[in-house]
Amino acid sequence: MGKIKAVLFDKDGTLIDFQKTWFAVGDAMALAAANGDRAEADRLLEQGGYDFTAARFKPDSVFAAGTNAEIVALWYPELSDAEQAERAKAYDAFTAVEGAKRAVPLPGLEAAIRALHARGLRLGVATNDSEEGARLTLEALGLSPFFDAAYGYDSVPNPKPAPDPLYAFAKVVGCEPQEIAMVGDNNHDLVMAKAGGAGLAVGVLSGTGTREILSPLADVILDSVAELPDLLAKA
Template sequence: MRGIKGILFDKDGTLIDFQATWFAIGDLLALQAAGGDRASADALLEVAGYDFERKCFKADSVFAAGTNEDIVALWYPQVDAQTRQAMTAGFNHFTAEQGAAQSVALPGSKDAIARLHAGGFRLGVATNDSTSGAEKTLLALGVAQMFDAAYGYDAVANPKPSPDAIYAFADLTGLKPSEIAMVGDNRHDLEMARAGGAGLAIGVLSGTGTRETLAPLADVILGSIADLPELLARG
């Protein structure tokens, strides 16, 4: 933990409750893609990673870890590239507005962010949601002023698990990647940490990932970011 000066957080499942925030939004989008047919919409949700038996999204699934572009490509494979680009822009706008409006902060997350900010850590968000969605969510949670930057999949050349957001955050803050901790609930968060030379890869169990999926890549696994200030205080 010694030497960590900056923290990049994943958003969904790390800062906000993934299931509580996103199922209703995903269901609405799936119904639209299915032309209102309930059975077809359920099939689209399932292929995107929703486990109807457990009533949650699977770890590292397209919906849990992918971008809006990935979801459009999965649900609308028949459309041409231009149409897909326009549909992705529509998804970005809709999910940014609705994701922020319906965002549910994970217990203890806002207090942890305030403590880390007060402790002098530089804070950022790296998400495979859109940049607009990330910024609007931080505003809705009332914590935007404590963050230096938010990087969505559309803010960098290559989204997670590529390390672009780590490098962008390092350039912005003047920190070395080895001085940055990456915190997330899916493997792609930790893969980005490894690819970018982050000083610490922290998995959290507050989202769709499990101890089994995170352990091979994580330096530390926490229940949630509520435990993060205490962890970093040990350094």
């Protein structure tokens, strides 16, 4: 940890409350896809990973960790590749605006980000949302000035769990991957950390991932990013 010079965060479930932010957005998308049929919309939500009994998205499901392109492929398998790409572009535009508008920051987020930034750590976001969605969310939360970069699934050739976002961030901030801590609530985040040689893979329990799911890949597990400044200060 003493060599950590930068932190790359996942967005949903790590910086913002995933359930409170995204159910309404996902529900609107599902209703539109189902042409207003409530039962069909619920089926599509379940297909995407929503557990109506637990009232939350399942860990590592398409909604929890995937991309809009994957949601479109799941819900519209009959469309051609070109039609799916066009529909994914429309979803990107919708979720970027609505996700930012509805973004609910996790408790202690701003204080943690300010503390990390004050220590000179370089900060970035890597999400499987779109890049525009990441940027608009940071702006909505008032955190843009503290971040050096934001990567969406459309920012790099291969999104999480591939290491491309980690490598891109390392290049921008002038660090080696082993000098970066990757923080996230899903296995996609931690697989990327390991694949890219990140110096620290931090799992957080503030999103959809559980301790049992994250433990095999995480170097350390925290309740939330609110604990991250103290963790890094111990180095």
